[in-house]
Amino acid sequence: MMVRVLQELSALDGGGVAKLLYDYYRNMDHTKIHFDFLIYDYYENGMYEEPLKDLGCTIYKLPRIKKDKIGYLTGMKKIIKDGNYDVVHSHMGSRGLFVMYYGKKYKVPKRIVHSHIAYEPVSNAKRKVNAMLASIAKHYATDLFACGKDAGIYMWGKKASAEGKVHIMTNAVDTDSFQFSNALRIQKQEELQITGKFVIGIVGRLSEQKNYPFLFSAYKKVTEQRDDTVLLIVGRGLEEDKIKKLAADMNLGNSVRFLGIRSDVSELLNAFDMFVLPSKYEGLPVVLIEAQANGVQELVSDRVTTEMDITDLIKFLPIGNTEDQWAKEMCSASIKTHERERYSNLVRQAGYDIKIESKKMQNFYCNIEE
Known part of the structure; x- marks a missing residue:
């Protein structure tokens, strides 16, 4: 069975999350798992868009919600409704609530919302709004993810983290290619x-x-x-x-x-x-x-x-x-x-090798409970 995963992130440019997902996918078995990507119109052509297309991924690019709310929501709805995905994985933290909502509405079995931020200097009012959005995202998600313990606590709370409800997906790298020469x-x-x-x-x-x-x-x-x-x-x-x-x-x-x-x-x-x-x-x-x-x-x-x-x-x-x-x-x-x-x-x-961690992540995606 081929497991189909839709990854949501802001852009497929030089940012850490884009490179992370590119490296994870390159080290997975593409006869068992397939990634598509939902990104936004920050760049005309992010640096990882073509390499991922070369790997067979479809890249969906939507307008940002602040620019075109209707285009953002209708586009997202169609992608998830028609995509026949087994997993939706949002890397947008609390802003992943819309993908989580449509994922549940259209019966995507595994819905992952992911925190990549351990601290953000925002006003108390903005912090309260973010907490509300995070609680909505949690409601529609099946799994909570974070890049580390602090990011898990910051976005999903001490209780969820203490109870083991937050899965840590390490920001692993190809340690061989980064060895000093x-x-x-x-x-x-x-x-x-x-x-x-x-x-x-x-x-x-x-x-x-x-x-x-x-x-x-x-x-x-x-x-x-x-x-x-x-x-x-x-x-x-x-x-x-x-x-x-x-x-x-x-x-x-x-x-x-x-x-x-x-x-x-x-x-x-x-x-x-x-x-x-x-x-x-x-x-x-x-x-x-x-x-x-x-x-x-x-x-x-x-x-x-x-x-x-x-x-x-x-x-x-x-x-x-x-x-x-x-x-x-x-x-x-x-x-x-x-x-x-x-x-x-x-x-x-220390547990940050992409060849090892990508296999763990592949197994997690493929363990679908109907």
């Missing part, structure tokens, strides 16, 4: 013309969540103390023009490189000496698992759950008026490559 390090640094530089990097959507103004302020202080650094920014997003203008206005143009969306992140990480992630909030960022598998040092916001700390590579720092502290850590860091190869195995042993 000194040959790739030399190659990528030569390609980017940054040989001899101390390379600081971030892989993250160009959005308010990732806190680029804070990062630029801290990095500006680094450039005032060191003249051998470069900041690589990998990703794109709806605030790209604004963020690029900010870097230019701060006279960072010569030492900040915007690399755009890239399909070679596993290779690029070899060129990094330090990975930075000053996010205002996160779930369990896949990229931090990737960076740890590569053995690169990491400076991470204390708004990111400590569940991410699966090696000895991460240092958590606060992000409130602490640019000097971040700059000090970046300035005092040294290039360390001699032990980086061993970290891919540590990440694998």
Whole structure:
């Protein structure tokens, strides 16, 4: 029996959830399981759309609810009604309530709603609205998922988590492809013309969540103390023009490189000496698992759950008026490559290997109770 799964997420671009699902599906048995995707019109063509189409997936793209509520709801209704799906899996957290509702209405046996956020800085009023939406999503769902314990508690509550009602789907990676390679390090640094530089990097959507103004302020202080650094920014997003203008206005143009969306992140990480992630909030960022598998040092916001700390590579720092502290850590860091190869195995042993975890997830999808 072929199990048909509809995955809902915002976009199939360079974001962590998109890459996660792409990697999970690539490592599953396609004679037993089939994925289709329901996404929204953030990008004309997200980077994983064509690769997933090549794997036989259908990509449905709907207008965002704020742009066209009727088009959003009628389109979703038709997709689920006509799709003959065995599973609907929404990665939209509390906003997955509509897929859960139509999934139940049209008798989809397994309905999964998934939290990828462990903390979000919102007003009390917005928090109450989110809690109400989450309770509706829970009502129509058959299974609650989260990327980690904190994300499960944040979205689905302490009681559900304590009672074992929240399934953890780890943000697993291909640990072999992310293992450090000194040959790739030399190659990528030569390609980017940054040989001899101390390379600081971030892989993250160009959005308010990732806190680029804070990062630029801290990095500006680094450039005032060191003249051998470069900041690589990998990703794109709806605030790209604004963020690029900010870097230019701060006279960072010569030492900040915007690399755009890239399909070679596993290779690029070899060129990094330090990975930075000053996010205002996160779930369990896949990229931090990737960076740890590569053995690169990491400076991470204390708004990111400590569940991410699966090696000895991460240092958590606060992000409130602490640019000097971040700059000090970046300035005092040294290039360390001699032990980086061993970290891919540590990440694998911690339960984050995609080849193992994808089989577990496939079994979960295929265990359908009629």
